[in-house]
Amino acid sequence: MASAHEMYQEQILDHYKRPRNKGILDPATFHGKTSNPLCGDEISLYLQVDGADRVSEVRFDGVGCAISQASASMLTEAIRGKGLPDVKALDRDDVLAFLGIPLSAVRLKCALLSLQTLREALGLPGRES
Amino acid sequence: MARAAKVLLNVPSIKKDFPIFERRVRDKPLVYLDSAATSQKPRQVIDATTDYYTRYNANVHRAIYELGEEATREYEGAREKVAAFIGARSATEIIFTKSTTESLNLVAYGWGIKGKLREGDEIVGTVMEHHSNHVPWHFVRDHRGVVLKYAGIDDDGRLRTEDYDELLTKRTKIVTVAHCSNVLGTINPVAEIAKRAHEVGAVCVVDAAQSVPHMPVDVQALDCDFLAFSGHKMLGPTGIGVLYGKASVLEATEPLLGGGEMIREVHLGSAKWNDVPYKFEGGTPNVAGAIGLGAAVDYLSRLGMDAVRSHEIEITEAALERLGRLDGVRLFGLDDPKARAGVVSFTMDAAHPHDIASILDVEGICIRSGHHCAQPLMERFNLPATARASFYVYNDEEDVDRLAAGLAKVQEVFR
Numbered sequence: 001m002a003s004a005h006e007m008y009q010e011q012i013l014d015h016y017k018r019p020r021n022k023g024i025l026d027p028a029t030f031h032g033k034t035s036n037p038l039c040g041d042e043i044s045l046y047l048q049v050d051g052a053d054r055v056s057e058v059r060f061d062g063v064g065c066a067i068s069q070a071s072a073s074m075l076t077e078a079i080r081g082k083g084l085p086d087v088k089a090l091d092r093d094d095v096l097a098f099l100g101i102p103l104s105a106v107r108l109k110c111a112l113l114s115l116q117t118l119r120e121a122l123g124l125p126g127r128e129s
Numbered sequence: 130m131a132r133a134a135k136v137l138l139n140v141p142s143i144k145k146d147f148p149i150f151e152r153r154v155r156d157k158p159l160v161y162l163d164s165a166a167t168s169q170k171p172r173q174v175i176d177a178t179t180d181y182y183t184r185y186n187a188n189v190h191r192a193i194y195e196l197g198e199e200a201t202r203e204y205e206g207a208r209e210k211v212a213a214f215i216g217a218r219s220a221t222e223i224i225f226t227k228s229t230t231e232s233l234n235l236v237a238y239g240w241g242i243k244g245k246l247r248e249g250d251e252i253v254g255t256v257m258e259h260h261s262n263h264v265p266w267h268f269v270r271d272h273r274g275v276v277l278k279y280a281g282i283d284d285d286g287r288l289r290t291e292d293y294d295e296l297l298t299k300r301t302k303i304v305t306v307a308h309c310s311n312v313l314g315t316i317n318p319v320a321e322i323a324k325r326a327h328e329v330g331a332v333c334v335v336d337a338a339q340s341v342p343h344m345p346v347d348v349q350a351l352d353c354d355f356l357a358f359s360g361h362k363m364l365g366p367t368g369i370g371v372l373y374g375k376a377s378v379l380e381a382t383e384p385l386l387g388g389g390e391m392i393r394e395v396h397l398g399s400a401k402w403n404d405v406p407y408k409f410e411g412g413t414p415n416v417a418g419a420i421g422l423g424a425a426v427d428y429l430s431r432l433g434m435d436a437v438r439s440h441e442i443e444i445t446e447a448a449l450e451r452l453g454r455l456d457g458v459r460l461f462g463l464d465d466p467k468a469r470a471g472v473v474s475f476t477m478d479a480a481h482p483h484d485i486a487s488i489l490d491v492e493g494i495c496i497r498s499g500h501h502c503a504q505p506l507m508e509r510f511n512l513p514a515t516a517r518a519s520f521y522v523y524n525d526e527e528d529v530d531r532l533a534a535g536l537a538k539v540q541e542v543f544r
Contacts, residue, residue, distance in 0.1 A: 004488040008542045039483050039499045040513030063513055065483035066543075110483060 007101050008066060016066040021076035023059045032121025036113055041068045045076075045117045053084045060117075065110050067103070072114035074098040079118070088122055090115065138432060138440045140525040146171040146428075147523055157493030160531045165311050165339060165472050165519035166497055167361045170425075174364055177424035178417040189416055190390065190407075204416050207423030208406075214426045215356065216347035217373055224372040224379075224406040225419050229338040230261040232357030232372035233305075235385045235409060236334050237265035240355075241273065241303065243383035248274035252303040253296045253331075255280040255288055256509050257310045257317075260502040262336040266305065275302070282509055286313040286462040286469075293325055301331045308340035308356075312501045312517065313462035314445070314469035316340070323353045332378060338362055343441055343470050343521070345434040354378045360418060364522075365425035369418030372409070379405045386411035429522075437522055441471035444520045444529060448473045451533045458536065461515060471520035474501075477536065479543040482516040488542055489535040496532070 025031075025046035035042040041064030048057040058080050060072045078098060079087045095115045096103070103111055119125075144150045147169045150159055161169055181203065187196035189204045205220070212220040226232045241252070252266050256279050270277050280292040288306070297304065304326035309316050323333035332354035340346055341356075342363030348356055355378065360369035374382065384391050384402060388411035393401040402408040429437065446466040452458050457478035463469050477485055482498035489496055497517045500507045507513070518532055 004491045004538060004542050007487060007491070008484070013543065040507070041483075042513075065481035065487075067484070067487075104487075107483075107487060 007103075009101060012066060012070045012099065012101065015070035015073040019060075019069060019073040021059050021073065021080065022061065024061050025057055025059045030121040032117045032119075034113060034117045034120055036064075036068070036109055039065065039110070041065060041110060041113055043068065043072050043114050043117045045072070045114065045121050047079070047087075047121060049084060055079050055082055055084070055087055060114065064113070067099070067107055068110040068113045071095060071099055071111045072117075075114045075118065084122075087118070088124060090118065137443075138436055138522055140440075140523060143171075143432070144523050146173065148172055148175070150523065154493045154495075155491055160492075160494040160528045162518040162520065162524065162528060162532060163495045163497050164342075164362070164521035164524075165501075165517065167367070168342065168364050168521055169523060170366070170421075171364055171428055173428050174366065174421045174424045178366055178421040181417045181420045188413055200416055203420050203423070204414070207419040207426075210423045210426045211371055214430065215341060215373060216349045218349075219376065221404070221406055222373055222376055222379065224374065224409040225414050226357075226370040226372055226409075227368050227415065228261075228361075228370040229336060229357045229359040230370070231385075232355075232370050233261055233334070233336060234265045234268075235372055236355050236357070236374075236382070237269050238385045239382040239409075240332070240378065241266070241269035241275075244381070246273045246275050246302055249300060250275045250302045251278055251296075251298070251300045252276070252305065253278050253280065253293070253301055253326075254305050255307065255317075256282050256505050257288060257313065257315065258305070258307050258503065258505070259311050259336060259338070260504070261338075262305055262307060262334075263505065266303075276300075279505075280306075282313075282315075282506065285464070286310070286315050288315060288317045290318060290321065293322070297325055297329045297331070299329055301326070301329050303334055304331050305334040305336070307336040307338075308346070309337075309343070309470040309472070310462075310503075310506070311339050311472065312474050312503045312506055312515065314339075314472035314474075315463060316344075316468060316470060319351045319353060323351055327352070339470055339472065342429075344438040348373055360422040360425065363422075363425055364428055365422035366415075366418045369415045369422050371422075376405065379409075382409075384408050384411060388412045390414070432522060440522065441520055442466045444524055444526065445469065445471045445473065447526050447529045448518065448520070448532070451529055452536065455533065455536055455540070457540065461510065471524075472517065473519070474515040474517045476512065476515050477539060480539050482514040484543070485516045485536070485539050488539045489532070492531070492535045492538060494531055494535050 028046035029049040030047040043062035185199040326333040341358040356373040361367040391411035486498040
């Protein structure tokens with residue numbers, strides 16, 4: 001079990017306090033919104049895709065715990081500029097690698113909420129939690 | 130009423146009765162502050178259920194042999210204990226269910242859906258309720274076309290009883306209210322609400338899940354028609370709940386479960402119900418659970434519910450005081466600890482309730498975070514979630530100190 005400081009490492013807190021790509025995009029090529037009804041966390045994701053099938057712009061919006069918000073912020077950084085096939089291939093292991101912290105089963109749901117939103121936005125099947 | 134000088138609980142001695150406190154969590158001594166979700170169990174309760182399974186396990190009511198007689202005696206003995214604990218006139222007014230939720234669903238189905246409600250009749254609830262006292266009434270609305278209305282909450286967490294002036298009319302058939310809020314801790318004036326319900330000819334249904342475990346509850350003084358609570362929140366096992374109903378309303382209530390035990394006679398195509406309360410207990414009941422609940426009632430009675438209540442007022446007062454002193458902590462509910470149960474919901478500017486709970490978990494402190502199955506209440510206060518600490522007989526001010534230290538740690542991490 002991680003200590004509080006291990007779980008809330010500098011980079012997590014940094015993304016939580018200074019989220020990257022926070023806001024909305026209108027119009028957006030893809031838009032998804034999911035929530036975790038258990039804790040009230042909510043994440044919206046907006047993607048603009050250019051003619052070369054690259055994610056040219058990305059924003060997220062939402063409320064929630066440090067883990068869910070930092071994970072969303074990190075996810076936006078990871079997908080900006082990437083080709084759609086690469087974005088679609090992102091999975092839970094990638095997200096957990098960004099976070100780089102051990103998580104309990106309950107907190108995994110927080111961590112993977114943004115990935116779930118991404119998959120919903122792209123019309124991909126299955127929940128990644 | 131004059132009360133003798135405060136009767137304090139001997140918490141260190143009580144703690145020794147709860148085997149779970151012998152273990153460590155996250156390599157720290159356990160601080161359990163989630164009794165509003167479920168309580169821990171004393172050895173006396175664990176032993177009582179084990180004793181049933183090891184010494185006289187048999188089905189109740191039908192067996193013509195000694196084990197069956199013993200099991201029936203203990204099961205019915207538990208019913209007597211519960212009846213006495215809440216001041217019921219007779220043990221036949223006590224129905225064993227699996228939970229508060231099942232108890233409330235039984236009323237919604239047996240008195241609401243299968244009862245005499247007509248389209249346009251009204252059910253009056255409150256915004257403060259747990260989901261288990263909302264959703265069953267949604268079922269009744271959807272099946273019978275009745276109208277649901279709600280009393281509101283003040284900013285400080287008080288139930289707006291003045292709303293009943295407008296809400297209660299001749300159309301009102303059911304008034305339902307939580308005795309204590311599981312989020313705010315607010316203790317609602319149930320006796321007054323039941324009286325007003327009766328004035329318009331309605332029955333009063335009380336969700337007592339957060340009150341019966343924590344304070345003296347007397348159904349005669351409340352004069353409610355139905356009262357629901359759970360065993361597992363009052364030191365008893367999971368899977369056993371209680372529905373109290375006045376004898377006259379129970380006669381007019383239809384059973385939720387059809388099956389064995391609940392019938393007097395069955396023919397192909399027809400059946401006659403058994404007497405109250407057995408007509409509500411279809412199927413083999415949770416015998417071990419009921420016996421464990423009986424042992425829990427014995428345990429609480431031995432401590433004395435006045436002492437339990439005084440103890441929780443003291444801890445709540447200490448918690449409100451300690452947490453109130455921390456910067457960036459927002460407390461919810463009434464200021465007066467005597468007006469609330471041992472439940473303290475709070476938020477912190479620095480951190481989301483989930484993060485608070487995670488950091489406290491690392492410190493061996495169990496609290497709850499989320500909407501506490503009371504989303505309408507959370508929406509009323511425009512909150513996605515709160516953190517909640519709740520207290521019981523095995524908590525003392527040392528636990529409050531650990532909680533306050535844990536919250537200081539949260540502030541340090543999120544600085």
